[in-house]
Amino acid sequence: MTVEFISVGTEILLGNIVNTNAAFLAEKCAMLGLSCYHQSVVGDNEERLEDTLRRALSRSDVVILSGGLGPTKDDITKEVAAKVFGRKLYEDTHTKKQIQDYFCRTQNMQVTPNIWKQALVPEEAKVIDNHNGTAPGLILEENGKTAILLPGPPNEIIPMFEHDIAPYLNQLQPEGIYSKMVKICSIGESRVETMVEDLIVKQTNPTLAPYAKTGEVHLRVTAKASSEEEAERLMAPVMEELFRRFGDKIFTTEEEVTLEDVIIQMLLDKKMTVTTAESCTGGLVAGRLLNAAGASDVYKEGYVTYANEAKEHLLGVKHETLETYGAVSEQTAREMAEGAARMAHADAAISVTGIAGPGGGTPEKPVGLVYIGCYVKGNTRVEEFHFHGNRSKNRESSVAKALTLLREELLKVIDECRIM
C-alpha cells in the first residue's frame, strides 16, 4: 500500500514554519509498513490544491492532507477534497456539539461565527473527533482510494494520528504492522550501521532501519503479522541478536522513553542523587536531565560555573589546578565533578568544561575541545572530546556525551543491566 502527504499552507511555502508534520507522518507511516514515494506542499489556493490532490490520488492508495481545516476563508482543504470526491458538505450535529464542548472546556477562546464552518463535513465521510482543537479529522473513501484530512497544529495532528489514524491504516492492510524501537548510545552511527549491515541486507520480515540522533542511534524493528503475538514471535530472534551484539549499549526498547528518562529511573531505583557543574554547556545538561519525570526526587541542585572564581568558591576547584592546567583540562573537569558532588551531597555528578567556540580557541586547546567528568560514588572518570561543529552543535554534542557517560558509570554500580 502506498501513501503520500500533502501539506497545505502558505506559511510552509514562505518558510515561516518548518514542516515537522511531514516528518512525523512519514516516520509513522514507514513504521506502519506503508510505502511513501512523494510529499508535497501547496498554498491555500483552490486550483493548485485540487491539481495536487488529483495527481496524488492517481498514483497513491492513501493521501494524507494536513492543514487548511480552520475556520477562515483561507482554509479550503475540506472544500477541495469534497469537490474532488464529488460530495456535498452538511452540518454535522455531533461535530457541532464537540466544538461547543471544546469551548466550554478551554473557555479562554472566543467563539466567532465562522467557527461553525468547522462543523460542516462531506457526505459519507468518517469524522474523527479532535480532542485538542475544533477542526475534526475526515476520511473520504472511493474506489479503493482514501483521502485523510488532518488539522495542521502538531498538538492536534499527533494525538489524532496516534489514537485514530494509525489503527485505521493498520486495518486497511491484510496484515498488521508492529514495531519496536531499539535505542543505542555509547557507540557511533557508522559503527552501528556496520554492525547491522548483514542483518539489513538479508532482512525480509521483520525489517530493520537505523535513525541517527545526536549522540544516539535508533534501530526500528518492524514486523508484518496477523496478530501482536505473531509479531512478537517474528521479532524475537532479531531482538535477541541485537542484544547479543549491542548488550547494555541498548538503553531502551520503548518508543517514548528518552536517555534522560532511563538515567533518572536508574537513580530512582538505587535511591541515588545527581548534580551538575557546567561551564561551556551552561545549564543545558541540567535542563535535559530535568526533562524527565521523577527528576525532582534525584536532582536537588546544580551549578553553572562559567568563571574560574565560581569554579573555586562554588565547587572547591583548587586555585593551583586552574593556574597550572587551565579551566579546560582533565584535572579541572575532575575537581568540578568531585566538588559538585561534595557541595550538593549527591551520589553522582557530571561536569563539563570546554571551548564551544567560536572564540577562545588556541593551537593547544582548539575550539571543540571539551572535558566531561563523571563522579559516581567515589569514582571519577574524565573523558576528552574533540567536536567539529559550530558553538550550538558543540554544546549539543557535549550534553549528549555527558548523559551517555553518566549512564555508563551508573551501569557499573548497578548489579544487572536494567532495560526499561
Add this chain to the structure above:
Amino acid sequence: MTVEFISVGTEILLGNIVNTNAAFLAEKCAMLGLSCYHQSVVGDNEERLEDTLRRALSRSDVVILSGGLGPTKDDITKEVAAKVFGRKLYEDTHTKKQIQDYFCRTQNMQVTPNIWKQALVPEEAKVIDNHNGTAPGLILEENGKTAILLPGPPNEIIPMFEHDIAPYLNQLQPEGIYSKMVKICSIGESRVETMVEDLIVKQTNPTLAPYAKTGEVHLRVTAKASSEEEAERLMAPVMEELFRRFGDKIFTTEEEVTLEDVIIQMLLDKKMTVTTAESCTGGLVAGRLLNAAGASDVYKEGYVTYANEAKEHLLGVKHETLETYGAVSEQTAREMAEGAARMAHADAAISVTGIAGPGGGTPEKPVGLVYIGCYVKGNTRVEEFHFHGNRSKNRESSVAKALTLLREELLKVIDECRIM
C-alpha cells in the same frame, strides 16, 4: 518570477530527518521576492525524480533541487537534471582540484574511488565551489528556465546559498531585493499582527510579513529597488512607522542578532553582571544567555535550585517563605532573584519557579503556573504566567519570558534605548 523546491532523498520520505532545507530555502527566496507555489520531496528514484523535475520546470521559472549530489550510486540528481536538460557529463578539472584540496584541508576523511564522480558536471553548467564539502553546486539554464542543484547537508547548502545562489537569483531579476528584519518582544503575536494590519493591507513596495517565534515576533520588511540606497529610501518610512508603533519593543533590526545577544550587549555596555536561579527551567535560561558571544564577561555563575533546601542554602530563600507561600509563589521568586544576585555578587538576576507539568499541579497552583523574578540594581519585579503547553513547551515559554523580562528591566536602567 516563480521558484519551487524539490528535496531529493529517501531519508526525508521515511521521516528520518526533518526537511529544514525546504524551510530555509523558502524563507530566503521569499526574502528575495520570488513567489513559491510548490514544494516537493522525492526519493532517490530516477523515474520519479525526472517526472517531478519536468513538471516543476513546466510551471516555475526556477527549480531548486537539494540533495542527491553525493558519491554513491543512489545519488542521481545531477544525472537526472543533465538528462532533462539534454546535457552530457564531463570531468571538470577545477572541481577535481577543489575536491582534492578539500581532502587535504580536512584530512580526517578517506578518499574513495567513487568520490571522483562528484567532479563530473553537465556541459555548459555553472559550477559553484563547495567550501564545506565535496559536491559542487550546479546551475543549468535553458529557454528561460533554470535548475539549481545544491548539496543536501545544511552546513553545505546554507553557506553556498548565502554566498553564491542569493546573488545569482538577485541578478536574474530586473530589480534587486533588499530586506530588514524587525524583531519584537514584550508583545504578543496577535497584537503585533493587529497593529500592522493596515500597513500589510496597503503594502506594495516595500512589503511587510510577520513571522512568529516563541516569545518573539519578527517582521520582515522587503523592498524591490535598483540599488541598496534606493531600497533604504523606500524602507525608511516603514521602518520609522514601525519604530513609532513599537518603540523599544523592537530589540534589533539585524537578521542574525538574537534576544540573548542584545541582552549580553546591554550588560557589556553598562559593565553589569547577571546570574540565574532556576527551578522548573533547570538551567535552560542560563543555557540560552550563554549562547551569546561575550557572555563570559557578564555571567560568572548561576544556580539550578530544584529542591527547597537548595533554594535556602544556595540562594538564602527564607524557610518561612517556602513554608508560608510555597516554592511556586511570587515571594519565593522574589527571594530567589535577590538571593542569586547577592550570592553571585551580580548586578542583575533572573529567577524562575513554576510547575512545568505533567505532574505537580493542584487546583490552586495548576500546571503551567510560573513565576519569573527579575532583579536589577536594587529593584525586583516578579511576574505571574499561565502557560498552556506540555512540559517542554511550558519550559521553552518560561525561558523566552525570562529573557524578555530581563531586557525590560535593563532598559529601565539604561539611558537611551540602544538598537543594535
